[in-house]
Amino acid sequence: MSQNQIPELSGFGGDDLDAAFAKIVDEVQDSSTNLTDDEAVEQFRLHWLGRKQGRLKAISDAWLKSAPADAKKHIGQRFNKLKEEIDRRLESAGNVGISRAQLAAEAIDVTLPGLRRPLGAEHPLIKTMNEIVSVFQAMGYSVGVGPEVETDYYNFESLNFPPNHPARDTQDTLVIANQERKPLRDRLLMRTHTSPVQIRTMERQPPPVQIVIPGKVHRNDAADATHSPIFHQVEGLCVGPKITFSDLKGTLDHAMKAFFGSSVKTRFFPSFFPFTEPSADVQISCIFCGGTGCRKCKHSGWIELLGCGMVDPAVFALVQAKQPGYDPKKVSGFAFGMGVERIAMMKYGISEIGQLYSGDMRFLEQFA
Template structure:
């Protein structure tokens, strides 16, 4: 191994002697820098030449201290020039070593760009949300906008403003999930998990003057035991249409068109009387069985019909809560409807239990990919 450069002690400080000493130093600096092959070598090189205790740079300052007085200026200039060149050589060596390391890393980690990339498998929309979106799309095509509201509602919006009297069975804790710690509040201010998306109808009418045409998709909660056809959490799509001269015929025509769009033009619809506190008159709507074409099968219990939703004309008492915003029951009328998304998804995909939609079984969900 070649002997490392050591700073000589000068006795002659003439220009010629200084030129020779500086030339030897810079040659040694260049040779040592050229032999560096890694970060550890560079660190040792840096410390040997620039260490504040015993580095070459500190040692050549002795030249200036020992130089005769009349030559100190010339020697000082040369020392400063050497110092600048040493610092530049150390910086250049660092850049070269880093570049070599990066090149080596790129070679070892080289990517074959001709190979196909790693594709992350994409998920698909949940079947319930897919059906919900299909329903919403049908009504959007008819000019309806989408309404949204909170899942944690007050008793006022969930019941009172929808014409539910205080003794209505839906207020019973067996049906409704109430938020704890509400006993000190007035009944209309108590919070609960909304049991239907109908509160969005009132909230919309409070903000928007008629005419109104909205469709309201969303999650709802009820204190129901999980079985083949019931779940404590499920989805609804409701609709509201309010304008002048809206009649029951408009309601029937709208829903008939919507379900023909969903299930095909051969589907028939029929309505029969029912009761809901917020509509008067009220009706349940059935569609002809999409499995047997109305002939009768196990799915439709051999009746040829399947019940899908409730609907009716908005009760004038509901309009009274928003009368100040242009909903005078003497001047406007409207209809409302609501359907369970899971129920339609069960029919559409032939699923026998609602719980299968929520178990997260990939084998089941993959069928809808």
């Protein structure tokens, strides 16, 4: 009988099948003793597992297909074990032909120290914003967030901006295209301040409310040394019974001292904002000269930092439609807002706002 000839089965009993398959297993073992290189491994694979002329296919054709129906199951079980034995021989020979140098190059020395990726650092804007927020969190304020794409209602109407207010004009506000067919209050725009989150919070939550709102805002401003069409704000809102302007002054005075140092002084000047009445601009004593006067404070000794005021009763009246607890006759509150870029530039001595958005690692590494 030649090497490729398949012997005939003497019978289909268990002993006959075991004896026949045992001879084939011995043949597999004998032919796998010389798998010393990749070429020998490939020849072994083709000899046994070749799709057209492989010996395993020939065994299947000679024994399995011609077997009676009641013997096919027993032959199939032994046939699967035979294939597993061939696959095991191939797997154990898989690294044949690989040199010791190659194996050494692929080895991993688990005793070596690991490679540490350098840790990043907070961007000066994010760091400043987090520091401001942490000051108010220490006073019991929670943090609120909201969408950057807002409706005209939440960005303007609910905040007491009249329809003809200049802020609604596209020269000041970035509006979403193709909104003309919608009612004015439903038109979409990029929020110009984080104040819409104040309205959304009051609609969801009855008073008392103490919330601070950090976030990105957008305005149609030409980029220059101190302006950018994208910038960040931190706004705050406090609402409850018997909230007064004295509470506002005390809160902001404490916050400025916590952020800039206990020697900082604050002062308030009358101002105007559509959603607060009365309103004020807040100045702090110059942190560079201590109030004596220098170039950075234009020799005034003071730096204007943020706006604030008591929430206009008209705002509460609009919110009351969805949240009855905001009765202007029973609750009052104050709001404030500050630009993060302005504070970061002042704190870190940055002369141009564009440097904060340049992505220049040489500039950002200074703050790591």
